Amino acid sequence: MEEIMNVIKNIFLTVLLSLFLISNSNADKIKIGTEGAYPPWNSKDASGKLIGFEVELAWTLCRYIGQQCEIVEQDWDGMIPALTSKKFDAIMAGMSITDERMKTINFSQGYADEVASLAVMKGSDLEGIDTPEAVNLNLGGSSVNKAMKTLTSALSGKTVCTQIGTIHQNFLESGDVGKINLKTYKTQDEVNLDLTNGRCDVALAAAVAFTDYAEKSGKEVVLVGPTFSGGAFGNGVGVGIRKDDTKLLKAFNKAIDKARKDGHISRIAIKWFGFDASM
Amino acid sequence: MISIFPSLLSGTVITLQLLVSSMFFGIIIGLIFAILRINKNPIINKFAYGYSYFFRGTPLLVQLYLIYYGLANIELLRNSFFWAIIKEPYWCAIIAFSLNTGAYTSEILRSAFQTIKKGYIEAAQSLGVTKKITFYRIQLPIAIKQSLPAYGNEVILMLKGTSLASVITIMDLMGEARKVNVLTFKPFEAFITAGIIYLFITFIIHNIIKFLEKKYGFQS
Amino acid sequence: MELLLFGDTGWGDELFLATLMTIAVSIAAMAIGFLFALIFTPLKLSKNKSLNIIGNCYTTFIRGVPELLVIYLLFFGGTGAAMYVASIFGYDGYIEINAFITGALAIGIISGAYSTEVFRGAILSIDKGQFEASKVLGIKKNIQFYKIILPQMLRLSIPNLSNVWQITLKDTSLISVTGLVEIMRQSYIAAGSTRDPLFFYSVAAILYLMLTFLSMKLINKLEIKYSKGY
Numbered sequence: 001m002e003e004i005m006n007v008i009k010n011i012f013l014t015v016l017l018s019l020f021l022i023s024n025s026n027a028d029k030i031k032i033g034t035e036g037a038y039p040p041w042n043s044k045d046a047s048g049k050l051i052g053f054e055v056e057l058a059w060t061l062c063r064y065i066g067q068q069c070e071i072v073e074q075d076w077d078g079m080i081p082a083l084t085s086k087k088f089d090a091i092m093a094g095m096s097i098t099d100e101r102m103k104t105i106n107f108s109q110g111y112a113d114e115v116a117s118l119a120v121m122k123g124s125d126l127e128g129i130d131t132p133e134a135v136n137l138n139l140g141g142s143s144v145n146k147a148m149k150t151l152t153s154a155l156s157g158k159t160v161c162t163q164i165g166t167i168h169q170n171f172l173e174s175g176d177v178g179k180i181n182l183k184t185y186k187t188q189d190e191v192n193l194d195l196t197n198g199r200c201d202v203a204l205a206a207a208v209a210f211t212d213y214a215e216k217s218g219k220e221v222v223l224v225g226p227t228f229s230g231g232a233f234g235n236g237v238g239v240g241i242r243k244d245d246t247k248l249l250k251a252f253n254k255a256i257d258k259a260r261k262d263g264h265i266s267r268i269a270i271k272w273f274g275f276d277a278s279m
Numbered sequence: 280m281i282s283i284f285p286s287l288l289s290g291t292v293i294t295l296q297l298l299v300s301s302m303f304f305g306i307i308i309g310l311i312f313a314i315l316r317i318n319k320n321p322i323i324n325k326f327a328y329g330y331s332y333f334f335r336g337t338p339l340l341v342q343l344y345l346i347y348y349g350l351a352n353i354e355l356l357r358n359s360f361f362w363a364i365i366k367e368p369y370w371c372a373i374i375a376f377s378l379n380t381g382a383y384t385s386e387i388l389r390s391a392f393q394t395i396k397k398g399y400i401e402a403a404q405s406l407g408v409t410k411k412i413t414f415y416r417i418q419l420p421i422a423i424k425q426s427l428p429a430y431g432n433e434v435i436l437m438l439k440g441t442s443l444a445s446v447i448t449i450m451d452l453m454g455e456a457r458k459v460n461v462l463t464f465k466p467f468e469a470f471i472t473a474g475i476i477y478l479f480i481t482f483i484i485h486n487i488i489k490f491l492e493k494k495y496g497f498q499s
Numbered sequence: 500m501e502l503l504l505f506g507d508t509g510w511g512d513e514l515f516l517a518t519l520m521t522i523a524v525s526i527a528a529m530a531i532g533f534l535f536a537l538i539f540t541p542l543k544l545s546k547n548k549s550l551n552i553i554g555n556c557y558t559t560f561i562r563g564v565p566e567l568l569v570i571y572l573l574f575f576g577g578t579g580a581a582m583y584v585a586s587i588f589g590y591d592g593y594i595e596i597n598a599f600i601t602g603a604l605a606i607g608i609i610s611g612a613y614s615t616e617v618f619r620g621a622i623l624s625i626d627k628g629q630f631e632a633s634k635v636l637g638i639k640k641n642i643q644f645y646k647i648i649l650p651q652m653l654r655l656s657i658p659n660l661s662n663v664w665q666i667t668l669k670d671t672s673l674i675s676v677t678g679l680v681e682i683m684r685q686s687y688i689a690a691g692s693t694r695d696p697l698f699f700y701s702v703a704a705i706l707y708l709m710l711t712f713l714s715m716k717l718i719n720k721l722e723i724k725y726s727k728g729y
Contacts, residue, residue, distance in 0.1 A: 033678075037691055044688050048513040072598075074678040077461050081575045082678070087597065104464045161448075165461030173462075183368075183448040184458070189691025190348070197351040199366055217694050336665075336711040337704045338672035340683060345704060348696035435563070442565035453567060466575035474564045474572070481563035 030067050030248070031088035032058050033074040037187040040212045040272040041094035041237075044073075053272035054092040057111065060264050061239075064255035077165050077186065080104055083240055089248060091240030094206065096167045098234040106243050108252040110236025111265055112277045116168060116228040117207035121195065122220035126202055129154050129225050137176075137231025147226055152178040154225075159183060161191045161200035168204040171232040195221065208273050236279050283459050283469055290455030291476055297369075297441045297451060301376035302434060308377055309384025313422075316389045327385070334382035339440050342379060347371040347447045372444040380437045387429045391422035424495050431488030435481050442477075452476060502693060503702070510689045510699070517685035518706050524603050524681060525668045531607025532667065536614035543619050554615070561612035566670050570605040574677055598679035605674060610667040614656075617663060621655035622648060654725050661718040665711055672707070682706050 034042040034054055042052035050071050062069035072088045083091055083105060096114055097107040120126045131147045155177050162168040164184040172182050185191045188205055192213045195203045203210070207223055214221040239252045259265050265278035315327035334342065350356055350365050357365075364370045395418055403413040445454030452473050459469035505511040535557075542554030561569060625648065633643045675684035686703035690696040 037688065044692060046508055046510055046513075046689075046692070048516075072678065073680065075676050077457065078574060078676050078678070080464060081466060085575075087601075087678075101464075164457070170462075185448060186446060187687075187691060193348060193351070193691070193694065193696065197357065198362075199351070199368075333704070333708065337707045338669040338683065340672045341686075341700055341704050341707060344687075344690075344696065345700040348690065349700050350697070352695065352697040439565040442567050453565060456568075457571075460571075460575070466571065470568055470572050470575070474560075474568050477564045477568065478560065 028068070029070045030062060030065070030090065031070050031072050032062075032090045032092050033072050033079060033082055033088040034058070034091075035076045035079070035093045035187070036073045037076070037189050038094050038206075038209060039188075039216075040208055041206070042092070053112070053268055054094065056268050056272070057259070057265065058092050060259055060268070061252060061255040064258050065251045067251075075186065076163065079165075080240070083242060086242075089241070089245065090252065093240075094237055095240050096234030097236055097238045098167060098170070098232070100170070101240070104243075106241045106245075106249055107238035108241065108249060109256055110238045110279050111256050111260075112237045112269060113229075113279045114206045114233075114237050114277075115208075116171075116204060116233055117210065117223045118202050118204050118225045119195065119210040119221050119223050120202045121198070122222050124201065124224070126154055126158075126224050127222065131226045133226060134229070135226040136229050137233065139230065148176055151225060152176075155180050155202065157181065158201040159199070161185060161194055161203045162205060163188050163191055166205075167233050171228070172204060174232055176232075192217075192221075208277075211274075283472065286455045286459065287452060287469070287472055287476065290450055290452035290473075291480075293444075293450060293454075294438075294441050294452040295480070297372055297376065297444055297449075298434075298438050300373050301380055301437060301441070304373065304377035305380035305384050305437070308381030309388055312381060312385035313388035313392065316385060317392050331382040331385050334379050335386070339375065339379050340443055340446070343372065343375045343443055343447060346375045368444075368447045368449050371447060372441075372449055376437065376440060376444075379440065380433060383433050383436075384430065387426045387433065388422055391425040392418060394425065395421050427488060427492050427495070431485065431492075434484050434488070438477070438480055438484065502689075502695065502698060510685070510693075513680075513685050513689070514682070514702065514706070517680055517682045518710070520679065521668070521671050521681040521706075521710065524599060524606065524671050524674070524679065525664075527599070527603035528606035528610050528667050528671065529664060531603055532610030532612075532614045532663070535608060535611025536618050539611065539615045540618040540622065543615060544622060558612045558615050561609055562616075566606075566609055567673050569609055570602075570673055570676060573605045573608070574601055598674075598677040601677045602671070602674035602679045602681075605677075606667060606670050609670055610663060613663040613666060614660065617656050617659040618652055620659065621652045624655060625651050657718070657722050657725065661715065661722075664714060664718065668710060668714065669707065 034050060034052075036042055036044045036050050038052075040052055042050065042054045045051050050073070055071060058069060058071060074082050074087070074093075076093070079091055079093055079095065080101065082088060091105075094114060095101070097110060101107070118126070129150065131150050132143060135144055135147050137144065156179065159181045160172055161183045162172060162185070164186060169182075169184055171177075172180065183194075183200065185194070188209050191200070191203050191205060192210075194200045196217070196219045202224070207227060210221050210223060213219070239256075241249045241252065256265070260278060266276045269275070269277040312327045312330060315323050316331070318324055318327075346365075347368065350371075356362060364374075399417055399421070400413060403417055404410075408416075441451060442453035444451045445457055448454075450458070456469040456473035460466045463469075503509055503511040503514070505515075539554050539557050542550045543558070545551050545554070629647060630643070633647055638647070671681055672683040674681065675687060678684075680688075682703050686699040690699040693699070
């Protein structure tokens with residue numbers, strides 16, 4: 001019996017010690033949270049490494065700030081709470097700057113434009129939908145209203161899929177496109193899977209998320225309808241930072257300025273998106 | 280608080296629907312596999328054991344993903360009439376939950392069958408009662424009565440299990456709570472209210488089982 | 500099969516590391532659960548009404564709400580909750596939240612509720628005569644607990660604790676929200692990245708089966724070893 005007691009004591013000590021060690025390593029690094037499941041913004045390759053536009057940009061920005069960084073994985077639906085509970089210090093996860101989010105956290109200036117689009121499988125009856133090429137919800141006016149009307153009737157009764165907690169979900173729930181059957185997923189990867197499986201009639205996400213998927217999977221995913229910006233879609237993608245962390249906010253703003261001027265953001269954007277999405 | 284209540288309530292209805300249907304199919308599956316388990320044929324026996332081992336040895340979440348995303352990955356299946364069922368997240372959840380609870384139910388019933396005193400069966404046989412009637416009239420009722428307490432626990436475990444349905448897009452109680460959380464960034468209101476509702480359902484189930492135990496309780 | 504290769508092209512090494520992580524976080528959670536159980540078992544057995552209520556609240560609440568909800572509450576509660584728990588254990592400093600701690604703590608709290616029930620059952624099944632005998636012999640209360648009750652309680656608990664271990668092991672599949680890369684999260688990422696969910700979730704199922712199988716073998720050995728002489 002003594003033996004069992006000793007074993008249990010040892011387990012306790014080891015666990016407590018390891019918790020302590022883990023919690024004290026990397027204390028002075030800037031920790032950046034990303035999702036790792038939203039290619040080409042951020043994803044993971046088969047060697048387990050985080051890759052993508054934001055991962056590469058994060059390293060550049062850290063170099064400019066002049067501090068060591070560590071990139072931390074975090075599920076999308078826990079991203080903002082993880083930031084506020086100090087699991088990491090900054091979010092770079094394709095997160096658009098919106099008023100709703102600004103109530104809880106701060107954002108740096110935008111570093112990239114995220115253009116949203118609907119996508120369907122080839123052969124869908126939505127393919128021929130007649131709308132302008134781009135809709136900016138900030139502008140309003142008759143052409144935007146007409147486009148929204150066309151969309152409302154085209155999407156009526158359709159199963160529309162999108163990732164949970166995104167600007168895309170906000171837009172679809174806003175009532176601007178009428179009554180749809182909305183399905184929300186934990187990751188964009190899952191949205192893509194169910195779009196190709198046929199569980200979704202149509203999906204909404206960043207346009208590049210679909211084109212990247214179509215290219216890599218060889219599936220016939222095609223963009224339809226207009227590209228969306230403004231309104232619920234926010235004002236570009238920025239670095240999310242805690243409200244009280246003004247020093248880090250300034251540092252990131254400065255670093256983004258520098259990376260924009262010397263062309264780094266454009267170069268990295270072209271490498272991952274195929275076009276210059278910097279802003 | 281008031282504004283989130285209607286959506287949580289509609290989620291509760293889905294949760295209860297999932298629970299009741301899964302328990303219904305789970306009992307049938309559990310009974311069939313319990314009977315297979317006490318079968319003397321080693322192949323049938325091993326098969327039933329393998330089924331229960333798999334579903335008790337892996338997390339429910341893996342089972343759910345395997346059925347929802349895994350099966351959808353098989354082109355042959357997508358082109359068959361099964362797709363009409365697999366396509367619906369609701370049915371995928373019920374399949375996963377029923378198979379899971381069926382595995383546990385089969386274990387509960389099996390051990391109940393095995394603890395029935397040999398004397399009852401021998402007495403029945405010496406009175407000339409056929410095997411079939413012995414099973415349906417003596418073994419089965421005793422086994423069901425003896426299983427009640429353990430089965431009550433299983434119902435509560437399954438109630439908690441249904442909360443995973445939200446990962447395959449079903450808007451059950453958990454799904455609605457998660458939605459409120461991501462839309463408002465107010466995790467506590469949504470999750471604590473949902474927690475209270477779950478506790479309340481647990482409380483009701485607990486009391487129903489207690490009532491049944493009292494009414495049909497079996498003292499051996 | 501080449502998807503499971505080790506090295507940069509396959510997911511073999513990642514899944515292997517994830518399996519180790521699942522084992523590590525399960526053991527940590529089990530240990531944390533023991534701590535909770537050692538605190539709450541006496542409360543549940545206490546003759547003091549209010550202590551009794553605290554003990555019962557813990558087990559009733561944790562066993563009555565979904566594990567995922569407990570994990571979300573703890574995770575979204577973040578630093579505040581963790582610091583509160585730490586202050587119970589007498590630690591007042593700043594706690595940095597990382598995925599491992601959050602995950603192990605969440606599963607530990609759940610596992611602790613089940614362990615509490617097991618310990619309680621074990622103590623209740625210890626012969627009452629022993630309490631009386633040690634009282635007659637003038638053995639102090641805390642020595643009575645450490646030298647007489649605790650060892651017997653642990654031995655009597657082994658079979659039921661193996662169930663708690665299984666529950667704990669499987670519950671770790673739910674902590675991917677914390678970002679901890681265990682079997683479930685790694686398979687999830689691999690399934691998304693390779694678009695082959697059938698394969699990777701099957702691999703995950705096999706890995707969990709292996710873990711439950713091996714740990715049952717180990718626990719059976721322990722059980723045989725420590726029931727010698729009884």
